Amino acid sequence: MKFVDYVTIYAKAGHGGRGCISFLREKFKPRGGPDGGDGGKGADIIFRVDAQLNTLLDHKYKKHYKGRNGGHGRGSNQHGANGEDLIIKVPAGTVIKNAETQEIIADLTTDSAEAVVLQGGRGGKGNAHFKSSTYQAPKFAQPGEDGGEAGLILELKLIADVGLIGMPNAGKSTLIGAVSAARPKIAAYPFTTLVPNLGVVKLRNYMSFTVADIPGIIEGAHDGAGLGLQFLRHAERTSLLLHLVDISEHIEEDPVDILGVINQELSFYGETLGGKEQVVVGTKLDVAGAGERLNILKQYCAERGMPFFAISAVAHQGLDELVSYVSARLTELKKSMPVNTLFNKCPEHGQDSEQLTCPEDKHPL
Numbered sequence: 001m002k003f004v005d006y007v008t009i010y011a012k013a014g015h016g017g018r019g020c021i022s023f024l025r026e027k028f029k030p031r032g033g034p035d036g037g038d039g040g041k042g043a044d045i046i047f048r049v050d051a052q053l054n055t056l057l058d059h060k061y062k063k064h065y066k067g068r069n070g071g072h073g074r075g076s077n078q079h080g081a082n083g084e085d086l087i088i089k090v091p092a093g094t095v096i097k098n099a100e101t102q103e104i105i106a107d108l109t110t111d112s113a114e115a116v117v118l119q120g121g122r123g124g125k126g127n128a129h130f131k132s133s134t135y136q137a138p139k140f141a142q143p144g145e146d147g148g149e150a151g152l153i154l155e156l157k158l159i160a161d162v163g164l165i166g167m168p169n170a171g172k173s174t175l176i177g178a179v180s181a182a183r184p185k186i187a188a189y190p191f192t193t194l195v196p197n198l199g200v201v202k203l204r205n206y207m208s209f210t211v212a213d214i215p216g217i218i219e220g221a222h223d224g225a226g227l228g229l230q231f232l233r234h235a236e237r238t239s240l241l242l243h244l245v246d247i248s249e250h251i252e253e254d255p256v257d258i259l260g261v262i263n264q265e266l267s268f269y270g271e272t273l274g275g276k277e278q279v280v281v282g283t284k285l286d287v288a289g290a291g292e293r294l295n296i297l298k299q300y301c302a303e304r305g306m307p308f309f310a311i312s313a314v315a316h317q318g319l320d321e322l323v324s325y326v327s328a329r330l331t332e333l334k335k336s337m338p339v340n341t342l343f344n345k346c347p348e349h350g351q352d353s354e355q356l357t358c359p360e361d362k363h364p365l
């Protein structure tokens with residue numbers, strides 16, 4: 001399926017129905033008084049997460065959404081029908097922004113989470129409302145109000161605990177394939193992965209964490225080289241980055257230089273990634289030969305107190321150690337971070353669900 005993670009759409013909520021001007025006329029009630037009903041409310045535009053979705057593809061082709069208008073009020077105090085709300089389904093991790101102001105309107109991260117992004121217009125009041133002791137026969141009613149309308153940017157930022165980053169061919173997809181049920185394409189040429197893959201790593205103690213395999217990055221990516229930096233948005237919400245560096249014997253480039261190039265690109269992307277905690281992973285241990293490149297990288301990390309693991313995803317070496325470390329570290333990070341994608345958040349106040357109530361108003365989570 002095609003992966004789309006950025007679209008611009010236009011949406012308009014429904015217009016409120018007109019209030020009615022009417023007077024009761026019955027055989028023995030010649031002046032029955034005003035009985036014009038109110039107009040119905042226009043449809044709201046609501047965005048809702050559908051866990052089955054993992055792309056914004058639908059919105060690439062359908063770009064205009066319009067909510068139904070409210071029905072007009074009628075005589076005999078009949079209220080116009082409310083326009084049925086228009087629900088637009090999006091994948092978990094969708095950020096909705098106003099296209100003009102770039103303001104974030106909603107960030108929908110959990111299944112079934114929803115947000116009213118544009119309000120339907122209020123229905124107008126019918127003339128029955130305007131009757132008073134001095135004004136018995138009002139000949140006016142309110143028109144319905146306009147519904148909100150706006151250009152909206154939908155941006156998908158995948159929800160994953162761990163992001164795999166590194167040069168093309170570093171072995172990112174092979175790793176995710178070895179530790180999860182994900183089966184991405186793997187090949188001996190750069191840019192095999194063109195869109196991110198998600199995998200769930202299940203541990204023996206029934207814990208699990210999610211990993212995002214991000215397409216490879218090369219020097220100059222911030223200037224558009226290779227696939228650019230666009231896919232790094234999917235690493236933004238992760239708690240930990242696994243930085244994969246190929247340590248095979250036949251590669252000439254210094255592994256520390258490779259690490260530096262990628263980290264430079266991450267800092268070009270911004271603080272969210274440049275400052276994120278990393279675990280350095282030397283890959284393809286089975287073809288590391290005498291281990292010269294392995295040792296250079298290992299020593300570099302040791303000197304800087306950076307966690308380092310050497311693995312072979314093909315020969316299944318070092319994977320258990322890496323997975324155990326990542327799982328333990330995520331648990332620690334979870335404790336120290338009050339708001340994190342690992343938690344269910346209070347939909348109203350973004351509070352950590354490990355607490356029993358949201359302190360804002362003490363409602364249970």
Ligand SMILES: Nc1nc2c(ncn2[C@@H]2O[C@H](COP(=O)(O)OP(=O)(O)OP(=O)(O)O)[C@@H](O)[C@H]2O)c(=O)[nH]1
Pocket residue numbers: 166167168169170171172173174175185186187188189190191192193194214215216217283284285286287311312313314315
């Ligand atoms: N010998 C050996 N080869 C590996 C290992 N891991 C990956 N490879 C090979 O390295 C090549 C690239 O692996 P991928 O997993 O596709 O690399 P990637 O980082 O996902 O690459 P891009 O998607 O292009 O960014 C493939 O030919 C893999 O078979 C490993 O542990 N040992």
Ligand SMILES: [Mg+2]
Pocket residue numbers: 172173174184185186192193
């Ligand atoms: Mg790949």
